[in-house]
Amino acid sequence: MDIRILKDPRELGQAAGKEAAKLINEAINEKGFANIILATGTSQFETINQLIKEQVDWSKVTMFHLDEYINLPISHPASFRKYLKERFLAHVPSLKAAYLIDGESDSGEVRKELNDLIRQHPIDVALVGIGENGHLAFNDPPADFDTEEPYLEVILDKQCRMQQLGEGWFNSLDEVPSKAISMSVRQICKSKHIICSVPDARKAQAVKDSVEQNVSNAYPASILQKHASCLLYLDEAAASLLK
Numbered sequence: 001m002d003i004r005i006l007k008d009p010r011e012l013g014q015a016a017g018k019e020a021a022k023l024i025n026e027a028i029n030e031k032g033f034a035n036i037i038l039a040t041g042t043s044q045f046e047t048i049n050q051l052i053k054e055q056v057d058w059s060k061v062t063m064f065h066l067d068e069y070i071n072l073p074i075s076h077p078a079s080f081r082k083y084l085k086e087r088f089l090a091h092v093p094s095l096k097a098a099y100l101i102d103g104e105s106d107s108g109e110v111r112k113e114l115n116d117l118i119r120q121h122p123i124d125v126a127l128v129g130i131g132e133n134g135h136l137a138f139n140d141p142p143a144d145f146d147t148e149e150p151y152l153e154v155i156l157d158k159q160c161r162m163q164q165l166g167e168g169w170f171n172s173l174d175e176v177p178s179k180a181i182s183m184s185v186r187q188i189c190k191s192k193h194i195i196c197s198v199p200d201a202r203k204a205q206a207v208k209d210s211v212e213q214n215v216s217n218a219y220p221a222s223i224l225q226k227h228a229s230c231l232l233y234l235d236e237a238a239a240s241l242l243k
Helices: 009-031 042-051 080-087 107-119 158-166 185-189 201-212 220-226
Strands: 002-006 034-038 061-065 067-069 097-099 125-128 151-155 179-183 193-198 230-235
Touching (some): 002 009, 009 034, 009 042, 009 125, 009 193, 042 080, 042 125, 042 193, 061 080, 067 080, 097 107, 107 151, 185 220, 201 220, 201 230, 220 230
Parallel strands (some): 002 230, 034 061, 125 193, 193 230
Antiparallel strands (some): 067 179, 151 179
């Protein structure tokens, strides 16, 4: 794990977005195409904003989606499909393919289709974040570190749902869905490179646990310590509790 600490979310996003573009371009130069994973949420605003400004031949890039709520309409402000369409796909119209998670259709069928697809597309670069409860994607503690299934149906714990409420995506806790489709921990870790962007003081304890605790499913993002090429981008606030 290579930890890089920037001043604020904007500088963090600029650095992470530039690095992501560099790694994507390396994959394209090496084999003619690249497969990527994109995360969503407020932690990814600046990283994605920088990424779409970079020089990348998007016609050679296939994108997979990290997680999505079950039974949340795409018209809802919290929809991650809506987020990716507006913040990424609208700016890179030449993208080779984008596989979004349809949380409004049958979960089993959606996961089967995505599982088949991602097994055919080894991931070159994954952009992820860390939740306030230490989750990686929607793999809340205690996360399943063993399953080989690429996409899972998961139950969201209260702290995870409180984070979504606190970030302003919902008007009440009752509105926050309790289920989601999430990429599994093992599938994320199969990515050749992982860029993890984590700004904000409210993530400081989760960052400290992910970096300084022993690898444990009680701290899902701690698994990133074992990855061969993980770049953890923090701002000063998120890094404030590190030794």
